[in-house]
Amino acid sequence: MFDSHAHMDDKKFDPDRREVLKAAKTAGVNYIVNPGADISSSARAVKLAKEYAMIYAAIGVHPHSAKDYDEKAEEALRSLAMEKKVVAVGEIGLDFHYNYSEKEAQRKAFISQIKLSKELKLPLIIHDREANGEVFDTLTAHEAQEYGCIMHCYSGSPELAEEYVKRGYHISIAGPITFKNAKKPYEVAKVVPLQQLLIETDAPYLAPEPRRGRRNEPLMVRFVAAKVAEAKGISVEEVIRVTEANAKAFFKIV
Ligand code: NI
Numbered sequence: 001m002f003d004s005h006a007h008m009d010d011k012k013f014d015p016d017r018r019e020v021l022k023a024a025k026t027a028g029v030n031y032i033v034n035p036g037a038d039i040s041s042s043a044r045a046v047k048l049a050k051e052y053a054m055i056y057a058a059i060g061v062h063p064h065s066a067k068d069y070d071e072k073a074e075e076a077l078r079s080l081a082m083e084k085k086v087v088a089v090g091e092i093g094l095d096f097h098y099n100y101s102e103k104e105a106q107r108k109a110f111i112s113q114i115k116l117s118k119e120l121k122l123p124l125i126i127h128d129r130e131a132n133g134e135v136f137d138t139l140t141a142h143e144a145q146e147y148g149c150i151m152h153c154y155s156g157s158p159e160l161a162e163e164y165v166k167r168g169y170h171i172s173i174a175g176p177i178t179f180k181n182a183k184k185p186y187e188v189a190k191v192v193p194l195q196q197l198l199i200e201t202d203a204p205y206l207a208p209e210p211r212r213g214r215r216n217e218p219l220m221v222r223f224v225a226a227k228v229a230e231a232k233g234i235s236v237e238e239v240i241r242v243t244e245a246n247a248k249a250f251f252k253i254v
Contacts, residue, residue, distance in 0.1 A: 001225065001240050002031045002247040003218040004172050005091070005125065005152050005200035008055060009034055009044035012204040012215055020217050021052055027219035030244065033058055033251065035091040035125050035152075038065040039076045049085035056251060058088040058125050061109055066101035069109035074116060081120045087251040089117035090125025091152055094138075097130040107138070114142045123148030123250060132156045136163065145169055148250050153202050158187040165196050170250060172198040175208035175216065177227045189231035198250070199224045199243045 003024070013020055024032070034049065035058040036042025045057035059080045061069045080086065092113040094106050101109075117124050124144055128135040128151065139149065145168050153174040154161060161171050171192045177185035189197065199221050201208075207216035208223040222236075225243070229236040247253075 001027075001029045001221050002198070002244040003029055003201050003203075003221045004033050004150065004198040004243075004247050005035055005174070006032050006203040006218045007034065007037065007041070007205075008032060008048055008203070008218075009041050010204050013217075021054065024218040025054060027222065028240075029218045029221060030054060031056065031247065031253065032218050033087060033125075033247075035088075036060045037062040037091070038068060039073055042077065042080055046080055046083045046086060049083075056085045056087045056253065057083070058090040059086055060090045060092045060113055060125070062091055063093055063095040063106045063110065063127060064098065064100040066106040066109035069105070069112065074112060077113075077116060078120070081122065086122070087253065088123045088125050088150075089113055089120065090150070091127040092124065093127035093129075094131035094135050095127060095129040110138060111142065114139070114144050117144075118146060121147055123150070125150045125152050127152055128154075128156065132160060136160065140167070150198060150250070152200065153206065154188060155184065156188075157184065158191045161188045161192055165192055168196075170196050170198050170246065172200045173224055173228055174200050174202045175206040175212075175220070175224060177231075178208035178223050179212065180209075186227070186231050189228045194232065194234070194239070194242050195246060197228065197239075197243055198247050199228060199239070
């Protein structure tokens with residue numbers, strides 16, 4: 001299995017990170033991409049990628065921390081990108097639910113990092129919360145899919161997902177697909193071709209059923225795979241095999 005998005009650098013894993021990763025490996029998780037949320041977490045992701053064979057790093061400043069995005073931060077990302085096993089820029093985007101950073105700051109950091117990803121020739125991991133239309137317009141205007149683009153923990157409509165699919169984006173499905181009443185992600189899993197689907201946990205957040213509300217971890221990605229399989233009417237094994245191959249190709253992992 002390939003967990004395309006897990007924050008293993010999060011302090012919630014400080015007490016038992018090694019055990020959590022070992023349990024994931026035993027459960028069949030072969031690869032994890034650890035996205036950055038700010039400069040220090042991007043640096044931690046890079047460090048974890050050096051320590052653990054199964055971990056790859058993405059570097060970026062999350063919309064929550066967009067207010068801290070400046071030239072110095074961009075320089076720090078540029079130098080982190082030179083490190084081994086850095087496979088993407090992310091997670092970046094817009095979050096108009098929490099608005100921890102002002103909208104203008106979010107837009108600036110988002111666009112700057114799209115440009116940075118092109119300079120670095122790296123794909124993107126996108127966070128979009130309650131900003132569906134503007135994220136789509138920004139990505140389209142800047143041709144963000146040039147080196148590949150993942151809509152992480154996708155929460156938009158099936159119709160919008162199809163627009164992304166047409167343009168070659170990947171859609172990553174997370175724990176909410178397992179929640180009762182969560183019809184949208186289930187419909188999205190149905191309409192997105194398996195070749196453009198990825199699965200993720202977004203650990204330590206968003207634990208799927210049957211662990212909803214508790215700390216999430218990469219081995220839980222199996223429950224996401226199972227629900228995707230149900231939506232598509234195919235076997236879990238096929239979902240696991242194809243999404244792993246998709247993610248390896250996307251992140252150019254050999
Ligand atoms: Ni995340």
